[in-house]
Amino acid sequence: MSVETHAHHEHPDVVGSRNRLGVILLLVADIAFALSMVFVYFYLRGQNVNDMWLPAATADRPAIEPLSAGPGWTVTAIVALGLLAHMYGLKGARTQNQTAATADRPAIEPLSAGPGWTVTAIVALGLLAHMYGLKGARSQNQTQLKLGSLVALVVSVVAMVYQYNTIATAPFTFSDGAYVSCFYMFAIMNLVHILLTVFISLGNWNRARLGLYVENFWHVDIVRIWWIWMVVSSLLGAFSLSYP
DSSP, rough: OOOOOOOOOOOHHHHHHHHHHHHHHHHHHHHHHHHHHHEEEHHHHHGGGOOOOSSSOOOOOOOOOOSSHHHHHHHHHHHEEEEEHHHHHHHHHSSSOOOOOOOOSSOOOOOOSSSHHHHHHHHHHHHHHHHHHHHHTTTOOHHHHHHHHHHHHHHHHHHHHHHHHHHHHHHTTSSSOOHHHHHHHEEEEEHHHHHHHHHHHHHHHHHHHHTTSSSHHHHHHHHHHHHHHHHHHHHHHHHHHHHH
């Protein structure tokens, strides 16, 4: 007696969606683990219990000297190059995906990613200005601290105006497709980040102006971390919008 077996195959889109969800969940777990390691690193560095972060020399061993971060940045640049190569191949695999024209409206054309890269360059300039001020605070140069803080504030205002103008002049609305929704998501998120940066930079400059960082300038160091995240966040948005 033969038994006839019927195989039921799921649609490739269903399988692909399930696989993507699995990858996303894996990445969420991995990102959480990586961020926890970053937290532990800076927490232990900041606490430095019993001066054991970089132990001093003893009779049994020399002082522990930190290694250069150069190899880490080199590896990061190499894998970033691999990412760009993969994105180039992915772009070749994709077909043109635009919202078709209708009787009521023309086809939705993706905007140039140029404004995203421009605002990223602007906030990167703000980070450099803040770093310049922080260097002045560390060397007890209050003039340099005030100048760097003021330039960072002005740059953040310029970035805010530029980002708002990008949103205001976009030739479509929220309901014009998935690409448009993602465009506004990145643009508005970046605008909110920049607004917070303006507020933080204003407070930082005002405290520097009042001479509150003469002896204790740890606030300036914390603001540096925010500026770095601001640049990274803007960079992520510009990179994503480069592939409509």
